[in-house]
Amino acid sequence: MRRTIDIEHTCLRIKEICKEKNISVEHLAGILNISRQAVYRWINEKTLPTTDHLVELADILDVALDDIVVRKEY
Numbered sequence: 001m002r003r004t005i006d007i008e009h010t011c012l013r014i015k016e017i018c019k020e021k022n023i024s025v026e027h028l029a030g031i032l033n034i035s036r037q038a039v040y041r042w043i044n045e046k047t048l049p050t051t052d053h054l055v056e057l058a059d060i061l062d063v064a065l066d067d068i069v070v071r072k073e074y
Helices: 007-020 025-032 036-043 051-061
Strands: 003-005 071-073
Touching: 007 036, 007 051, 025 036, 025 051
Parallel strands: none
Antiparallel strands: 003 071
16 A cells, blocks of 8 residues: 555645634745745645645644645555
């Protein structure tokens, strides 16, 4: 059995946690020094953040990386 990152659900977790923490796309993009469009692609399930950005997100959102990344098995 192999595991991989579930892109759809990981992106949904980012969106949910940002909403819970009341962190806007603009604020998150500013903290990460990236474009708002990049963050919008994450929350609209178009792309995953890079590994570095996932680690930064966990720190910014004050959650464990495992709270953001959703795995799937196949």
